[in-house]
Amino acid sequence: MNKKRGVKKWRIVVFFAIVAALAGLIATNVMDHADDIKLGLDLQGGFEVLYEVNTIEENQEIDRELLTDTVSAINARIDVLGVSEPNVRIEGDDRIRVQLAGVTDQQAARELLSTEARLSFRDVNDNVMLDGSDLVEGGARQSFHQDTNRPIVTVTVRDANLFGEVTREIMNMPDNRMAIWLDYDEEDSFDEEMMKEDSKIISAPTVSEVLRTTDIMITGDFTIEEAQDLAGILNAGALPVELEEIYSNSVGASLGERAMDLAITAGFIGIALIFAYMLLYYRFMGIIAVITLSVYIYFVLVVFNWMNAVLTLPGIAALILGVGMAVDANIITYERIKDELRSGKSTMSAFKAGSRRSLSTILDANITTILAAGVLFYFGNSAVQGFAIMLITSILVSFITAVFGARLLLGLWVNSRILNKKPKLFGVKESEISEL
């Protein structure tokens, strides 16, 4: 390049404007985001409930299989709550301990866990007309009443004629109300339960016509959340047993009292070391790496909060891998640029060629890892899934910051021409450059 062109200062002004804007953004709300992160049982503890398992039917026996089935049913319900990585454990012969982190409404969670979710439709004399076995599995959903627009729960009956039969029978009774029960017990009665505040009868509509339909609308006195939860537990399936709460308690971090504080300190030290190394080794490009890595960490926090996920130790492991891959993307690009500089290319064309060639490397490495993480997410449970979701998030964020971010910021400097003929700033010695 023989033509001597002037330095384009405006690009450097743009660079500093972008950096200042990012710094401002991070400085103003990074602490809010960090404080909002929900921590898992292992790092911060949560609350726990110990249940005793009682049989529902007389000929039922509490054995390992029944306990395992109950644990699966409980796990399905915890999914409804949206809690990640709970700890459900069988203790002794007939006890189940459930530990949950990041639950704000403990009362609602306990109700959701211990409801047996046995739905039944009865007349006012408590004779069963329809029960869970007449309903389509997984057919419950929350919707809104077409006239009143209030939240309702819809369940699906297998046979429209059957429901027609039932409604006709009830319609012809002197008291033509149909009671919809949740967890009816032998000793319960309609008249008593209707008087109660916290009734097991969700609703008792008056039947005035024959309804030959498969969809039954339950219009209880629900909030949207309550309706969603009810639909959720109905779909998660009934508990095969009755759970009696022995006690509930708050529980400390399973990794020790100071686990989180220590991990945070260690994290800061680790990141400081990485920054120092990048600056020392890659000089000017190291500064870009430090900026993009800071932005990366900030965005991972933001996205993680936005997904409402719970951070656990496996999540931290994935985050470390993510930081590693973000640094790696920087290193791959910078090594490429250095290679090109050594081969005698000008700063501008070395930057162009280096960025282009490193992209396919980073892309293939990231896609392969995301693919593996995707499989772990799909097939894995609790801790494996927590690991996978964090890994996918951090790879995607790192790709955006370390590839596009670094390219944009470094490009502003390179294209301003201020760095022309200054290979030392890139950590390349004059002596290493071969003539073209």
Added chain:
Amino acid sequence: MNFDHQETKLDFVKHRKKFFLFSATLLTLGIILLSTIGLNLGIDFSSGTTIDVLADETVTEQEVIDEFVSIGLTPDDVILAGDNNDVGRASFIGVLGQQDVLEAQRHFEDVYGNTPTVSSVTPIVGEELARNALISVLIATVGIIIYVSIRFEFWYGVAAIIALFHDALFILAFFSIIQMEINIPFIAAVLTIIGYSINDTIVTFDRIRENMKLEKRVKDFEDVARVVNKSLVQTLARSINTVLTVVFAAGALLIFGGEGIRTFSLALVVGLVAGTYSSLFIAAQLWLVFKSRQLKRAKFKSKQLQESEV
């Protein structure tokens, strides 16, 4: 650090049989150890007993441990519970004898005035998780082979997966040797190592793929060996820098992260180094062996073809 592949005397290919032998010996030893002594399974993977000690005031983990030690019992884990941290939950691996349980109950009645509750625990959850992680990883390897076969070639995929299992097995063998107790976080560390291993291997393979395209003719073992060595030398600075930075992060957790995550962070540090070792000394060399066999077979076939045409 600048490694010029034309001037350097570094040869990753020549000594490949030594690397293979080294890894094979280590892994065989590991398998033998795993199947004899096995891993030191922690409370998450073993049946055990928990004793809940209700104190009248706030206690610390150390106080609870000390009380147990004074009656000759060493809890494998203690966590605190209760709104004021007034419950200490000590877990013991293995079922405690009746004598020990009675002793503990009597002791804590004297100290805190409350009878501790004793219950037995089964490791169903931990076992489920380990099995689930294993199955998910196996399915993931199939996915990796398919993707790498499309973007690269089938044999790159096979070599990458062997390197992946090498690293996973290495870390299991390492923990079988040092007999450090492993719990659920260990699974997360193994998953991280697998993720790093695959990422690292693909980056070196990418350079081999690129250099293979640049070569005008690749006919025999020597040609492929030259390309592999050149690629490894070219990516060496990157490999070292990347592993150094992740070891900074994992090492900081190991040194400053506290006792609770010691096993986890140690597994990370060792596994990350093993991951780099396998990318530099095992994966590419394996691919070289596969590729040169393929070339030989192709040559043999074309020879046969020529002969039959004659």
